[in-house]
Amino acid sequence: MTKEYSIGQMSRRTGVKVTTIRYYESRGLIPSPGRTQGGQRRYDEAALERLAFLRHARELGFNLDDIAELMALAETPSEDCAPAYEIARKQLAAVDRRMTILAQLREELARMANADDPGHAGKCRVIEVLGDHRLCIGSHDLSDSRADLSGS
Amino acid sequence: MTKEYSIGQMSRRTGVKVTTIRYYESRGLIPSPGRTQGGQRRYDEAALERLAFLRHARELGFNLDDIAELMALAETPSEDCAPAYEIARKQLAAVDRRMTILAQLREELARMANADDPGHAGKCRVIEVLGDHRLCIGSHDLSDSRADLSGS
């Protein structure tokens, strides 16, 4: 008789919120676990490991589709791990792209926010720069990069 | 008689998609423009400038709430531009946070993806690392940072 975990215990052990665990199940990322007679989920050790894997992959920025593929690869250990490497490299490339963009933004923002506004003779530097891209140094043409820059 | 622009011309001139312009209007970020007898939107020069401002601010990663505030400040030029600077600095701090996190991720991913898998004696490095955070160097505890890391 192996150990069984309630969904709350799974949550505490992996750091994934209860609602999120149910969400993952509904998305098919983790298999539906067994249930008690009353209908509550009961997980085993294997389920715990899968969830930890999923959590870790999310922390590293993989999206749920890629994670599904990685988990499938993990379950079916093949001789060929090329697909897994490809996903990882794709993720690395995405992170690199976003870092490049963010670095440019940072520079612009720093120039904007740290300019010692000289008595703001009629104009505020921040507002001014936002109103006229020619006051920027670089270009932030994120049309193709699909960068998600939502802040705080 | 000033120039008038259709929504499509606004789109071409600012690079903001037609649907997005309508979305901004529905969110109250830009005022409802005049209409033709047939009901089509007609914008003036001022509207064009507001939209360009909005676009530029989005490119720099500001969220729509902050942009609304910045635009209000821009319309009502006060002696005190401190609020605008505060928003810009907040944005800068957010960008810095995200850069830090991404740099850590990048390192981990690079280690994972560039490891020359030595014949993968039973295990794939990528899968292995994802399954065990202890194989990581740093920590990626993004619990509070609200980092959005969606890739590609």
Next chain:
DNA sequence: CTTGAACCTACAGCCGCTGTAGATTGTATC
């Protein structure tokens, strides 16, 4: 006057969750 591109509204869907409401179940204590 006809064509066809551009425009209109309204609403659903994307990602990855998060939060709500209202009902039910599990467990510790008496």
Next chain:
DNA sequence: GATACAATCTACAGCGGCTGTAGGTTCAAG
């Protein structure tokens, strides 16, 4: 066994910032 109360259940709406669809109307060129 009864009682209390936390934990769990389902179903669904909402977040940000759009994007896409369907089905209709209007504008401007030829």
